[in-house]
Amino acid sequence: MTRTVVIGVGNALRGDDAAGLRVARLLAGRGIERVHESSGETFALMELWNGADAVLLADAMRSGAEPGVVSRFDASDEPLPAAFRNCSTHAFGVAEAVELARSLGNLPPRVIVFGVEGVSFEHGAPLSAEAAAGAENAADRILEELG
Amino acid sequence: MTTDPSATPPRNTRTIKVDYLARVEGEGAMHLSVRDGRVDDVRLKIFEPPRFFEAFMRGRHFREAPDITARICGICPVAYQMSSCHAMESAAGVRVTGQLRELRRLLYCGEWIESHGLHVFMLHAPDFLGYPSAIEMAKDHREVVEMGLKLKKIGNDIGNVLGGREIHPVNVKVGGFYKVPSKRDFAQLAEDLKWAADAAEKTIRWTAELPFPDFEQDYELVSLSHPDEYPMNEGRLVSNCGLDIAIAEYEEHFQEEHVPYTNALQSVHLGHGAYFVGPMARFALNFEKLTPRCRAVAREVGLEASCRNPFRGIIVRSVELLYACEEALRILAQYEPPEASSVEVDASGGTGSGCTEAPRGLLYHRYSVDENGDIAEAKIVPPTSQNQKTIENDLRRLVPDFLHLDDEGLQWQCEQAIRNYDPCISCATHFLKIHREDAPA
DSSP states (O other): OOOEEEEEEOOTTSGGGGHHHHHHHHHHHTTOSSEEEEOOOHHHHHHHHTTOSEEEEEEEEOSSSOTTOEEEEEOSSSOOOGGGOOOOSSOOOHHHHHHHHHHHTOSOSEEEEEEEEOSOOOTTOOOOHHHHHHHHHHHHHHHHHHO | OEEOSSOOOOTTEEEEEOOOOTTOOOEEEEEEEEETTEEEEEEEEEEOOOOTHHHHTTTSBGGGHHHHHGGGOSSOHHHHHHHHHHHHHHHHTOOOOHHHHHHHHHHHHHHHHHHHHIIIIIIIHHHHHTOSSHHHHHHHOHHHHHHHHHHHHHHHHHIIIIISSSSSOSSEETTEESSOOOTGGGHHHHHHHHHHHHHHHHHHHHHHTSOOOOOOOOOOBEEEEOSSSOSSSOOEEEETTSOEEOGGGHHHHEEEEOOTTOSSOEEEETTTBOOBOSHHHHHHHHGGGSOHHHHHHHHHTTOOTTOOOGGGHHHHHHHHHHHHHHHHHHHHHHOOOOSSSBOOOOOTTOEEEEEEEETTEEEEEEEEEOTTSBEEEEEEEOHHHHHHHHHHHHHHHHGGGGTTSOHHHHHHHHHHHHHTTOOTTOOSSSOEEEEEEEEOO
């Protein structure tokens, strides 16, 4: 049986950075199992997907697209775009987790990342209406992906 | 890294930009002036999110200090919690002793293991081996990187069991803990830590084989010193230049200065100047307090307390990794859950200071608390601002030897030298923006 792990990445205190967490909550609310919320810290992510056959991950991104737009990336064989590199003062992010796991040979064979384009990443800001709609959209697409 | 083609710099000036990554929160820049082939000026600029913490602590209840200040740093929240708790307990005239004190030390061991594990394997080792990041290093040194990840995870696990969660522990309070673990909660950890101690010993031997530049310097090293133990939470402040003061006297001897080119404050030892805090200082000033195994392995690889080459700090951090594993094992072996998870502390109307050893060095807190128990004044001096002047001095001495390098090579050397100090900006694989001005002879 295929073991798929679903992960929503984000920071609840940084505006649209919470979009991935919203996706995880929406999916958990729809009865999906093995849904995790994560801060996106590289090593915690690698633990979450360790041993899985597939990982479906949702995260906010800032690529210059229209707010709320959901983009799908297949990172199974190639790196994620730079918009997923989360470089805070002492943390690595999603893109680094994927590449480090790939280097170590323990990246799940199938890695699909849904990016929700955010507008505002201010401290303490709520999720914008656009990113909230994007999160709904991303949750639907993950459900489709799960089949 | 790119040379910006859109800018039209003066003829003898070259500006190098490091491509920015999305969502960068901490970054640094270095300004370098060269005249007649000699380094004229080095200014290190560290952009920190402005440290509003001292201001917004005012008016908050003293019991909130550990949870609020833990948010200053995602990698060393325990240090902030411990320094704030000790300061509040000092304001109240209360000492936390026995098993509660041991548990605090255990939590600190977890943070050292996690932080040193991250720095040694993921941040600093790639510099020495010529890899742009741990990701590339992992392709050729898979076993080493896996060992580092496992070590770091065991540090995290201590935080999970005792702190309530990995990052920003929620179980710490002024006076102790909200809940203390049972002996059974620690069973798995004890097994894992035995493996971790062996892995840390291997790490010492592995880092000792890395190529080190010849860069012995004369530093004033400052750390806590305790009569019975390697310092973490308590002691006097000592240095190799004769300093020996109580924590409460800190501000009479050390002062933060604002320099115009950086928004991080730089700390100086009054009458002395720049000083050096962190693993190398602790190691040099407290070598005899390490475990026999730590001392023996350090000596075996040629690392003595007299070491003054900051690049060899990666070996010192590895020795502290072993120490933290052994100390955690000692605490677990003697652990009996205390009857109460905390002692009563009322800091109202008091002023107190606390200083503990964060993984990257001394972290000083002082608070004045009003009669209602609300914080009237807060002062926080993190390790990075204490080391910043010393980092600049190192760069000033180091750069002349590397002026022949191209910009990328120079950036690499400087980043490695800065990372010797594990500053709170070092995580980004490449965090430096170098402005090189070559004035005509």
